[in-house]
Amino acid sequence: MNRIYMDHAATTPVRPEVLEAMLPYFNTEFGNPSSVYSWGRSARKALDSARDLVAELLGASASEIVFTAGGSEGANMAVKGVAWADQGRGKHIITSAIEHHAVLDTVLWLEKQGFEVTVLPVDEFGSVSPAQVREALRPDTILVSIMHANNEVGTIQPISEIGAIVREHGAKFHTDAVQTAGVLELDVQALNVDLLSISAHKFYGPKGVGALYVRKGVRLHPLVHGGAQEKGRRAGTENTAGIVGMAKALELAQAERVDENARLTKMRDRLIQGLQKIPHTRVNGSLEQRLPNNVNVCFEFIEGESMLLNLDLRGIAASSGSACTSGSLDPSHVLLAMGLSHEIAHGSLRLTLGRDNTEADVDVVLQEVPGIVERLRAMSPLYQG
Amino acid sequence: MYSDKVMDHFTNPRNVGEIPDADGVGEVGNARCGDIMKLWIKVENNVITDIKFKTFGCGAAIATSSMITELAIGKTVEEAEQITNSQVAEALEGLPPVKMHCSNLAAEALEAAIEDYRKRTANTAS
Numbered sequence: 315m316n317r318i319y320m321d322h323a324a325t326t327p328v329r330p331e332v333l334e335a336m337l338p339y340f341n342t343e344f345g346n347p348s349s350v351y352s353w354g355r356s357a358r359k360a361l362d363s364a365r366d367l368v369a370e371l372l373g374a375s376a377s378e379i380v381f382t383a384g385g386s387e388g389a390n391m392a393v394k395g396v397a398w399a400d401q402g403r404g405k406h407i408i409t410s411a412i413e414h415h416a417v418l419d420t421v422l423w424l425e426k427q428g429f430e431v432t433v434l435p436v437d438e439f440g441s442v443s444p445a446q447v448r449e450a451l452r453p454d455t456i457l458v459s460i461m462h463a464n465n466e467v468g469t470i471q472p473i474s475e476i477g478a479i480v481r482e483h484g485a486k487f488h489t490d491a492v493q494t495a496g497v498l499e500l501d502v503q504a505l506n507v508d509l510l511s512i513s514a515h516k517f518y519g520p521k522g523v524g525a526l527y528v529r530k531g532v533r534l535h536p537l538v539h540g541g542a543q544e545k546g547r548r549a550g551t552e553n554t555a556g557i558v559g560m561a562k563a564l565e566l567a568q569a570e571r572v573d574e575n576a577r578l579t580k581m582r583d584r585l586i587q588g589l590q591k592i593p594h595t596r597v598n599g600s601l602e603q604r605l606p607n608n609v610n611v612c613f614e615f616i617e618g619e620s621m622l623l624n625l626d627l628r629g630i631a632a633s634s635g636s637a638c639t640s641g642s643l644d645p646s647h648v649l650l651a652m653g654l655s656h657e658i659a660h661g662s663l664r665l666t667l668g669r670d671n672t673e674a675d676v677d678v679v680l681q682e683v684p685g686i687v688e689r690l691r692a693m694s695p696l697y698q699g
Numbered sequence: 700m701y702s703d704k705v706m707d708h709f710t711n712p713r714n715v716g717e718i719p720d721a722d723g724v725g726e727v728g729n730a731r732c733g734d735i736m737k738l739w740i741k742v743e744n745n746v747i748t749d750i751k752f753k754t755f756g757c758g759a760a761i762a763t764s765s766m767i768t769e770l771a772i773g774k775t776v777e778e779a780e781q782i783t784n785s786q787v788a789e790a791l792e793g794l795p796p797v798k799m800h801c802s803n804l805a806a807e808a809l810e811a812a813i814e815d816y817r818k819r820t821a822n823t824a825s
């Protein structure tokens with residue numbers, strides 16, 4: 315059976331060029347970048363060039379890049395780091411209801427520690443409104459964290475506009491750019507951000523490595539103590555191979571993104587149009603401000619996990635916001651925040667396209683899904699035909 | 700994550716559908732994740748002679764629904780009443796811990812159908 319992977323928002327395979335760039339740093343160039351002898355120097359050199367490259371691709375300077383162990387660590391580092399460093403100036407934090415749990419849960423944890431939190435609602439398309447950010451800002455607001463694009467429904471947020479408002483106020487602004495790195499233009503100056511987190515495995519780099527941009531002058535309390543690495547902002551021997559891989563992956567993705575986005579958008583729109591032909595189907599998220607690879611729909615009267623199992627039997631990998639697919643048995647907080655009922659969120663299906671997908675894959679999905687939906691509906695006590 | 704038996708009942712669920720002239724109907728919702736199961740039974744001489752289900756839920760919910768219909772058919776009402784969710788899970792060669800609650804749904808739906816059957820027969824007897 316020909317397998318079709320359509321869950322690129324979850325993770326992506328490492329590109330061969332990336333793997334090749336990484337390999338020497340596992341054995342021949344295995345040195346600790348902090349050592350003075352030749353092995354160490356060569357690892358240091360690789361680390362420095364990776365930092366230069368990532369900085370250049372983000373429009374930042376090298377000293378503003380902190381390497382992390384991925385998106386969740388980057389988000390934790392940004393949110394807790396600023397909260398702890400700036401708590402003398404205030405204890406109010408603003409975020410949105412559709413953030414990734416790495417931000418949302420971190421902010422809610424800080425709330426338990428005595429910080430005050432405003433969680434902004436979103437509209438039916440999953441957009442955060444800059445006007446609402448402006449209204450929520452208080453004299454004691456120290457941090458605003460709004461994601462660049464949502465991982466579930468693909469809605470792209472007006473980050474540069476929000477950033478300008480936050481800057482005017484004086485609070486720090488973090489954006490979780492895990493879904494947009496390698497997809498959209500990421501220029502930290504144009505985006506008006508103070509902190510921006512990315513994760514390599516979302517753009518065909520390795521898992522377990524990411525980067526956090528920290529604007530010069532932004533104070534950050536470290537999460538991990540125990541060494542002077544990353545200018546004291548993150549202790550621990552650097553993951554040289556991973557970092558080299560991330561830089562290479564980001565370079566390739568940024569170079570190819572315009573053509574690749576056009577290709578993905580075409581497939582995305584064909585999928586959305588095709589799936590919409592199934593009765594009682596709604597498209598989630600914005601049709602205009604949408605990631606080029608994201609398809610998210612709800613089929614009424616059926617449940618997502620049973621859909622995923624059926625798709626998997628046909629070799630198709632996808633995901634769902636159904637309560638039954640989440641370990642916590644809660645439905646997607648993103649879909650609920652957009653005003654969907656628990657029951658409708660149950661029937662959500664997310665397909666996220668990537669480099670290896672072809673128009674032929676789209677054909678297969680459009681062939682298989684209607685039958686699966688029909689079969690499950692025939693089994694559903696809610697469906698009246 | 701699911702046993703072969705679960706996947707078998709999920710891909711080829713037994714006794715899906717409705718019984719228009721059922722003697723008892725049970726419908727229960729799952730408080731944990733919001734799923735719904737509906738079950739119809741036909742009873743002759745105190746024995747469950749036909750049983751059908753419809754389920755809005757995950758793979759485990761569909762498989763447990765299917766399994767409980769197999770376990771209940773041919774049993775007396777009293778015997779069927781004794782079927783527990785762990786028996787259903789066992790018959791399916793186990794369920795992942797996070798999915799154990801789905802098997803409650805099936806057991807409760809059967810119980811509700813039997814209760815409905817009893818109410819109806821009590822009414823016609825009086």
Ligand code: FES
Binds near residue numbers: 729732756801
């Ligand atoms: S029915 Fe929701 S997890 Fe099984």
